[in-house]
Amino acid sequence: LPEVYELAYTTNDGRALDPYTTEGFGGEFMENIYDAATGRGVLKFAGAITTIPEQAFAICENLTWIDLPEGITTIGASAFTGCTALEELTIPSTLTSLGNEAFKNCSLLTSINIPKNVTVIDNETFKGCSGLASITIPDGVTAIKSLAFEDCSNLTSVVIPDSVISIGYS
Numbered sequence: 001l002p003e004v005y006e007l008a009y010t011t012n013d014g015r016a017l018d019p020y021t022t023e024g025f026g027g028e029f030m031e032n033i034y035d036a037a038t039g040r041g042v043l044k045f046a047g048a049i050t051t052i053p054e055q056a057f058a059i060c061e062n063l064t065w066i067d068l069p070e071g072i073t074t075i076g077a078s079a080f081t082g083c084t085a086l087e088e089l090t091i092p093s094t095l096t097s098l099g100n101e102a103f104k105n106c107s108l109l110t111s112i113n114i115p116k117n118v119t120v121i122d123n124e125t126f127k128g129c130s131g132l133a134s135i136t137i138p139d140g141v142t143a144i145k146s147l148a149f150e151d152c153s154n155l156t157s158v159v160i161p162d163s164v165i166s167i168g169y170s
Contacts (some may be wrong), residue, residue, distance in 0.1 A: 005069060007043040011062040012085050013138050016041050022054030052079045061085055075102045091115060100127050107131055116140050121148045130154055139163050146170060
């Protein structure tokens with residue numbers, strides 16, 4: 001039997017997380033177990049989860065926290081766009097790719113850990129993340145694309161390593 005992989009999460013309104021899609025994660029979706037009393041839930045998959053697909057959690061306005069397990073290499077375009085209640089997430093060290101607009105308008109997200117295996121911060125990745133105050137970009141990132149941090153109105157500190165050779169506009 002295949003192993004079971006889990007995405008743990010919390011919500012702020014007593015309702016289970018309702019992903020835009022459960023296809024494309026790598027593992028086969030099994031079930032969404034949720035406890036309304038605690039606001040905690042778990043999305044269970046049979047087999048390894050390697051990707052958070054495009055728009056998987058887009059506009060999940062009740063999502064406050066999610067734990068992405070080790071083994072995930074890709075967060076697709078707009079995967080968490082519009083998750084306006086998202087305050088915290090755990091990003092695995094295995095991540096290598098962040099898609100366009102991955103966290104766009106996640107206005108309550110206050111910090112983000114970008115793993116050292118990521119080489120490009122794509123277009124509009126953190127656009128509208130007004131809760132971000134500081135960010136340290138790891139060695140190995142070679143490009144920060146256009147609008148990556150646009151409308152991050154509280155961003156006062158960005159540490160950019162020597163490995164970055166290209167920075168887009170805005």
